[in-house]
Amino acid sequence: MVDDRVGGGPLSTSKLGTSKSGTAKAPPKPPAAPGQGPGRADPLLVELLTQHLDPGYRAAADRRGAEQGNPARIRPPAALVRRHRLVTAVVLLLTGILLSIAYQQTRARAPQAARTHAELVSAVRQRTADVDALTSREQDLAKAVEWRRAEVLADSAQGAATTAKLGRLRDAAAQSAVDGQGMVVMAGDAAESDAVGGGPRNGTHADSEVNRVLDRDLQQMVNALWAGGAQAISVGGQRLGPTSTIREAGSAVLVDFRPLSSPYRIVAIGDPDKMEPAFAESEIAQSFTTYPQLYGMTFSTRRESRLQVPAVGSHTVSFAHPLPSATPAPAGTSPAGGSSQRTGSGAPRSSPTAEPKGPPHR
Amino acid sequence: MIAAAALVIGVVLGLLFEPTVPQLLQPYLPIAIVAALDAVLGGVRARLDRVFDDKVFIVSFISNVFIAALIVFIGDKLGVGSQLSTAVVVVLGIRIFGNVAAIRRHVFRA
Numbered sequence: 001m002v003d004d005r006v007g008g009g010p011l012s013t014s015k016l017g018t019s020k021s022g023t024a025k026a027p028p029k030p031p032a033a034p035g036q037g038p039g040r041a042d043p044l045l046v047e048l049l050t051q052h053l054d055p056g057y058r059a060a061a062d063r064r065g066a067e068q069g070n071p072a073r074i075r076p077p078a079a080l081v082r083r084h085r086l087v088t089a090v091v092l093l094l095t096g097i098l099l100s101i102a103y104q105q106t107r108a109r110a111p112q113a114a115r116t117h118a119e120l121v122s123a124v125r126q127r128t129a130d131v132d133a134l135t136s137r138e139q140d141l142a143k144a145v146e147w148r149r150a151e152v153l154a155d156s157a158q159g160a161a162t163t164a165k166l167g168r169l170r171d172a173a174a175q176s177a178v179d180g181q182g183m184v185v186m187a188g189d190a191a192e193s194d195a196v197g198g199g200p201r202n203g204t205h206a207d208s209e210v211n212r213v214l215d216r217d218l219q220q221m222v223n224a225l226w227a228g229g230a231q232a233i234s235v236g237g238q239r240l241g242p243t244s245t246i247r248e249a250g251s252a253v254l255v256d257f258r259p260l261s262s263p264y265r266i267v268a269i270g271d272p273d274k275m276e277p278a279f280a281e282s283e284i285a286q287s288f289t290t291y292p293q294l295y296g297m298t299f300s301t302r303r304e305s306r307l308q309v310p311a312v313g314s315h316t317v318s319f320a321h322p323l324p325s326a327t328p329a330p331a332g333t334s335p336a337g338g339s340s341q342r343t344g345s346g347a348p349r350s351s352p353t354a355e356p357k358g359p360p361h362r
Numbered sequence: 363m364i365a366a367a368a369l370v371i372g373v374v375l376g377l378l379f380e381p382t383v384p385q386l387l388q389p390y391l392p393i394a395i396v397a398a399l400d401a402v403l404g405g406v407r408a409r410l411d412r413v414f415d416d417k418v419f420i421v422s423f424i425s426n427v428f429i430a431a432l433i434v435f436i437g438d439k440l441g442v443g444s445q446l447s448t449a450v451v452v453v454l455g456i457r458i459f460g461n462v463a464a465i466r467r468h469v470f471r472a
Contacts, residue, residue, distance in 0.1 A: 048453065052460030053411070054404050054422045061413035084416030088405075089368035091423050095398045096372020101383055102395045104376075 174241035178232040179308040180269045183276055185221055187213045187288060188263030188298035211295040213264055215248040218255075220284035221266055222246065228278030230268035234309035236260035241312035256312075263298055272303035369402070389438070390431040393450055397430040398423065400454045403461040410468040430454070 149166075153159030170176050190211035222233055222240060233240045238255040240246075245256060252259040268275060279285050279301065291297040383391055401423035408414040430450050437446030 048456060050460075052404070052457045052464065053407055054401075054418060056418040056422060057404075057408040057411070057413040057415055060415040060418050064415075081416070084420070085364065087420050088416045089364050091420055092365050092368040092402070093372035093375070095402055095423075096369045096374075097376035097381065098372075098391075098395060098398055100373045100376025101381060102391055104380060105383075105391070 172242075174232065174239050174244075174312045177309065177311050178269050179306070180231075181272055181303070181305045182230065182267065182269035182307045183225075183272050183279070183301060183303045184307070185225070185266040185268070185279070185301045186263050186298065187217065187221070187266070189213055190296035211297055212251070213253070213262060213297065215246050215253050217284060217288070218246050218253065218264060218266070220282070221279075221288075224279050224282035224284055225266065225268040225270075225275060227282070228268075228270070228275040230270040230275055232269040232309045234267045236264055237310070239309050239312045244312065267307050267309055269307050269309060276301070276303055365405075390434055393430045393434050393447060394427045396451055396454045396458075397426040400457050400461070401426045403458055403465070407461040407464045407468075410465060426454075 150163055153163045167176075171178075218235060222235065225233055235246065235255050238244070238258055238260070240255070245254075247254050247257075249259075252261075253264070254260070285301070288297075288299040292299055401419070404422060405414060405419040408419070433450055434443060434447045437443040
């Protein structure tokens with residue numbers, strides 16, 4: 001076989017026949033030297049790296065040249081050309097179809113990951129919206145219930161006392177919105193790894209474990225504020241009640257199982273004259289004042305005169321028992337009996353509402 | 363030129379009609395593509411070398427595609443499918459590169 005590479009190459013040595021492509025050659029001769037001496041390159045590899053053209057072409061050309069008695073003339077006879085040309089065209093047509101099929105298949109498969117991601121994101125958003133809608137409906141219903149209860153209890157002294165006690169319990173359980181003066185603490189992560197994907201966290205950067213505000217930090221800040229005399233605290237818009245939690249899952253901070261993103265805004269309602277110095281002296285505040293310089297995190301506190309914190313977002317009924325009442329009531333429409341337990345706290349209440357006068361009728 | 367036109371028409375037809383490959387042949391599609399590319403580029407280079415022969419082109423095309431798919435198929439049955447597939451792709455890729463380099467030398471005289 002004739003080597004038909006032109007010019008230099010990794011394996012072309014002076015021993016190989018340097019036939020310039022296009023010119024006719026004498027009948028094919030075996031390649032010289034490589035592989036035939038000790039220490040020479042393996043003929044398989046030599047062939048792989050130099051013989052790229054199908055040797056059939058050269059052989060056919062030489063055969064045609066020899067047949068026609070003129071080695072220089074290497075074009076095929078015109079008679080056969082047309083038929084073969086047609087088949088060649090068909091073959092190329094098929095190749096084109098094959099290429100486009102492969103392209104379409106690849107294009108259909110490639111964004112699968114991106115599509116799954118987008119679907120998950122939209123599903124999460126949808127569910128979050130559903131939850132929000134249900135929560136607001138629940139809050140509306142709760143208000144309606146309270147109104148009815150107040151209505152029912154208003155017409156007796158015992159009822160009024162019950163209402164007052166209920167109000168105190170609800171305030172203690174953080175189930176009423178509070179406003180007043182207080183202070184705001186803002187703490188944020190170092191702004192270096194939020195580039196990819198956006199959103200609160202996507203957990204792809206393992207090295208974003210450092211220079212982040214942890215759940216411990218928020219817990220300590222909140223405790224310092226409580227110790228300083230705060231009466232109502234919310235973190236990231238989530239009110240902290242007696243059973244609220246500040247936790248971490250993966251790389252996201254969750255308050256009452258709702259994820260929050262940096263920077264975290266802690267609103268504490270209370271007397272700022274007491275809270276500010278007490279907070280500033282706390283360990284966590286003193287550590288955090290050094291963090292902006294050391295780690296690039298953010299931390300600031302300020303007092304405000306008009307702050308508002310919402311009620312606790314979710315309160316579940318843990319205990320309920322029917323009223324000891326003689327008058328029959330339609331099942332399920334006893335808002336006074338049911339709501340007497342809705343203090344959100346896990347501790348059992350021994351029927352604080354001594355409401356013996358019977359449930360209201362609609 | 364008819365050849366180039368046929369290739370382009372084939373691509374357009376494929377994009378228009380979006381034929382589906384039978385499920386059985388799906389795994390061999392990529393290797394068939396590489397083998398087809400190698401044969402086509404070999405044909406182009408032969409054309410520039412002025413040794414092009416239709417019959418050789420057709421035979422080399424069909425045998426390339428068929429043998430490549432056969433190797434991968436046997437490899438799948440023997441449990442070395444991915445390795446053999448890699449080997450086939452490497453060899454065909456080397457040939458493609460060599461042919462493209464020769465074509466480049468013809469076209470740009472460089």
